[in-house]
Amino acid sequence: NAGVTQTPKFQVLKTGQSMTLQCAQDMNHEYMSWYRQDPGMGLRLIHYSVGAGITDQGEVPNGYNVSRSTTEDFPLRLLSAAPSQTSVYFCASSSGGFGEDYEQYFGPGTRLTVT
């Protein structure tokens, strides 16, 4: 049971380049989400998914695309990188409703720098 894995751990991009941040979970969680964390800003939701084939926008979706073709994987695509997208990106997965068995796990993060 690996939990939530993210690759790569670090990435440097030039302005205008595109890339995909990978996220995978092995807990059969339906709910997955992407956050970015910037100093003094806490975590801000980029996109989320409540199941395979279903995605929706969060607070700061511009410049990012997602898809969810399987329960396990939820990649985040940067279409044309900008310096404002320099941040630490976290993927999270959770079991759904806030019941007795609710669980949520975050990945270790991807540190992205756009020059």
Next chain:
Amino acid sequence: QKEVEQDPGPLSVPEGAIVSLNCTYSNSAFQYFMWYRQYSRKGPELLMYTYSSGNKEDGRFTAQVDKSSKYISLFIRDSQPSDSATYLCAMKGSSASKIIFGSGTRLSIRP
């Protein structure tokens, strides 16, 4: 005004002290209230969550929600150096899928 406000600290207390961490919020629709711990250069870890008002205890940690004041707290008893981390509050409405986070409070426990 942010929906969730949290004092960034840093907060430094001696080992063994009781720590009080707090958040205020403006959206009365929030029903679920969470606390996360984040060690340096790691992902956040869900510590505990509460539904609506009241208290919840888990070992040395107690979460308190006062919906009338739109104020939530996390108390840490018998604090340890291993509790040194950034603590984030978060909340969401009952039907909402989106979790809104505070900016985090950096806590340091001095041995």
